[in-house]
Amino acid sequence: MTIISFWGIQHGLGVTSSTAAVAALIGMEYQVRTLLSQPQWADNTLQRIFQKTVQSQNPQGFQTSGGLDALERAVRSGKIERDAVKNNSLILMPDRLDILKGTDKSDRIQFDNASEEINxxxxxxxxxxxxxxxxxxxxxxxxxxxDALNQSDLNVVCLSQNINVLERFFLQRESMPEAIKEKPFILLISQYDEDSKFKIRNICNKFRYKGPVFSLPYNTSFKDHSNDGDLQGFFRRNQQLPKFHPNRFFIEEARKLAIHILNAAGVNTSIKQISGKGA
Structure with a gap:
């Protein structure tokens, strides 16, 4: 019953991969009905990241999925029911994680004009x-x-350790969308380098920031699995890791972020966690 939006102040900040990582981990480890979607014009990256899972769980694939456009038509005709979104989505993990196909519109103005219906x-x-x-x-x-930022219960603002990006966010807040000033948000440093001078602690000290900040470290295996359309396979293979495994830091940080999001959504993580999961 909660909408969480991942958003970046500019391109190249890992918004899509971060959204996908949190969704895959929550779907793997919690009994929570989650919908994943990418309401963007001319971008289906999120769908490609989960391609292998989509094909295995839905033999007909995205070609027969109604997706966002079918639901928009239903809204316009006043025929959208409680299960309409579920019925137009595809399964990633049965009863836990679905993905809603984005738009096939080739006209951006047409897509933007559908904002009210989309939200x-x-x-x-x-x-x-x-x-x-x-x-x-x-x-x-x-x-x-x-409109999505305004409607969301929590916004995840993606940044990087690049000083230009950090200064733009912390020192030019007046240029941010109104929702980032008025709605609850958390910060996420994606592709995080733990050895960088700009660690989270130092960033917070430099800009005198006291709000919640999370990280998703750069991880080669995560990137490779995403490029192969098998992101869910990455989490399946890395659920339980020894202490010094090279992927453990990434998984631990992803879990911290997922738990914070679930808590913000009012989910009792101790009850909803699937038995036997976790490092």
């Missing part, structure tokens, strides 16, 4: 799903982005 679809999705995770286009030049 109503995600609001309707909360009647069935416990959690809706959205991968938003970076920046703020689209009504779909602005």
């Amino acid at each position: 109503l679809i995600y609001k309707k999705a909360t009647e069935y799903y416990d959690l809706v995770l959205l991968d938003l286009h970076s920046g703020g030049n689209s009504p779909v982005i602005r």
